Amino acid sequence: MRVGILLLTHETMGAALIATARHILGRIALPLDTLAVPPGSDVETALRETATRVRTLDQGDGVLVLTDVYGATPSNIAEHLHSMGLDVRRVSGLNLPMLLRVLNYPEQSLEELTQTAASGGRAGIHIDHV
Amino acid sequence: MLEREVTITNKLGLHARASAKLVQTLQGFQCNAWIVHRGREINAKSIMGVMMLAAGVGSVVTLRTDGADETAAIEAMADLFARKFDEGA
Numbered sequence: 241m242r243v244g245i246l247l248l249t250h251e252t253m254g255a256a257l258i259a260t261a262r263h264i265l266g267r268i269a270l271p272l273d274t275l276a277v278p279p280g281s282d283v284e285t286a287l288r289e290t291a292t293r294v295r296t297l298d299q300g301d302g303v304l305v306l307t308d309v310y311g312a313t314p315s316n317i318a319e320h321l322h323s324m325g326l327d328v329r330r331v332s333g334l335n336l337p338m339l340l341r342v343l344n345y346p347e348q349s350l351e352e353l354t355q356t357a358a359s360g361g362r363a364g365i366h367i368d369h370v
Numbered sequence: 371m372l373e374r375e376v377t378i379t380n381k382l383g384l385h386a387r388a389s390a391k392l393v394q395t396l397q398g399f400q401c402n403a404w405i406v407h408r409g410r411e412i413n414a415k416s417i418m419g420v421m422m423l424a425a426g427v428g429s430v431v432t433l434r435t436d437g438a439d440e441t442a443a444i445e446a447m448a449d450l451f452a453r454k455f456d457e458g459a
Binding site for chain 1: 386387390393416418421422
């Protein structure tokens with residue numbers, strides 16, 4: 241299994257997360273890319289560009305699209321990918337723990353990685369001093 | 371099942387890169403592996419598990435392995451701690 245990973249975020253948050261993951265992990269075992277959706281971008285254009293990235297990343301096992309905030313434009317763009325016939329799953333609430341956990345399980349299927357991403361994102365939140 | 375106590379001696383403790391290195395080291399082993407710290411036991415093959423221990427320099431942790439290659443795995447883990455995760459300090 242080699243699921244592609246696309247980070248679809250506001251601004252260059254995705255690029256910063258990828259640079260950090262590379263620093264921590266040393267090597268990245270999955271096809272990984274990011275696309276920034278700047279404020280005021282045309283949704284149709286952004287969707288076309290996103291679909292192109294997804295097709296490039298898909299090596300036959302599908303693509304996991306990680307977006308920052310559910311309900312925001314990058315996430316809303318990702319919502320349309322499925323109806324375009326692309327083999328994708330979307331998980332929102334992207335954070336560094338989510339990305340690190342996903343990259344630590346490169347053998348998983350798209351279905352499994354979707355759950356891995358969600359649990360990694362949640363588990364990465366830790367409350368102190370209460 | 372094997373167990374060994376080790377002390378964390380690298381300056382940054384079980385920080386992100388050290389956690390990743392530990393998990394990557396264990397990927398080649400079939401056995402299960404855990405780390406116990408302050409009463410919490412985590413899966414040593416889980417990067418978020420290791421990192422969330424937040425174990426700093428001076429912490430004493432217990433390594434635990436169970437399975438066919440448990441000896442080689444605990445040796446590899448202990449060696450990484452002894453080498454300060456190749457961080458020099």
